Amino acid sequence: MYRIALTSEKGGVGKSTLAFNLAGALAGRGPVALVDEDSRVRSCLTWASLAPVPFRVLSPEQAGQGMGNPAYLIVDSEGRPSRDDLGELVRTFDRVLIPCGVSRLEIESTLSLWRALKGQGDAVRVVITKAPPVGRVGQEARDALRAAGVPCLGAVVRRYTAHERAAEGGGLVRDVRDERAGEAWADVQAVAAEVLA
Numbered sequence: 001m002y003r004i005a006l007t008s009e010k011g012g013v014g015k016s017t018l019a020f021n022l023a024g025a026l027a028g029r030g031p032v033a034l035v036d037e038d039s040r041v042r043s044c045l046t047w048a049s050l051a052p053v054p055f056r057v058l059s060p061e062q063a064g065q066g067m068g069n070p071a072y073l074i075v076d077s078e079g080r081p082s083r084d085d086l087g088e089l090v091r092t093f094d095r096v097l098i099p100c101g102v103s104r105l106e107i108e109s110t111l112s113l114w115r116a117l118k119g120q121g122d123a124v125r126v127v128i129t130k131a132p133p134v135g136r137v138g139q140e141a142r143d144a145l146r147a148a149g150v151p152c153l154g155a156v157v158r159r160y161t162a163h164e165r166a167a168e169g170g171g172l173v174r175d176v177r178d179e180r181a182g183e184a185w186a187d188v189q190a191v192a193a194e195v196l197a
């Protein structure tokens, strides 16, 4: 079982959106269990209740009773984790994805988080999210973090209304009726490919 956790110190960065769609992208490669540990919001459990998806979404209680035998475990972890909890994730998961927006403040807080985590293992990858689809702001944010030594995925998740539509109706962004759904889904697939590389 390959274990992937998504975590962030800030809310609203697209953590649950990426966890959910990444689960959909990996479901093409093997059985996926997504555990929604964010008890404050329960986004993934809600989205899966609204539309069919090709993976299981479990509460922590359900996961504790058994997850079957997934090839991929994805955890949408609790919002506002302590740094101790983050360190624990880094030590116990194969990959820890940390979404980061493109603003200066978000980049600086990700840099500070990385400095606190970097001694604890090499599971961490930052992924730039909600990047403007036009221009190079997302790539520039990624390259600035990389220049500061932060391991970042090359893939950038762009900001598309299709993601918001998917959040409204539940289900995966690839299944939304939106002319940019294909681009939004391509970003998720690029993240999936890099996470498994």
Ligand SMILES: Nc1ncnc2c1ncn2[C@@H]1O[C@H](COP(=O)(O)OP(=O)(O)O)[C@@H](O)[C@H]1O
Binding pocket: 008, 010, 011, 012, 013, 014, 015, 016, 017, 018, 043, 129, 130, 131, 157, 158, 159, 160, 161, 163, 164, 165, 167
């Ligand atoms: N790539 C994206 N493009 C556009 N909107 C996004 C994107 N990712 C997330 N969102 C929207 O941003 C809001 C917060 O996303 P969410 O995944 O719930 O964040 P988090 O789990 O980090 O709090 C939601 O309204 C969601 O639809």
Ligand SMILES: [Mg+2]
Binding pocket: 015, 016, 017, 038, 041, 043
């Ligand atoms: Mg969330």
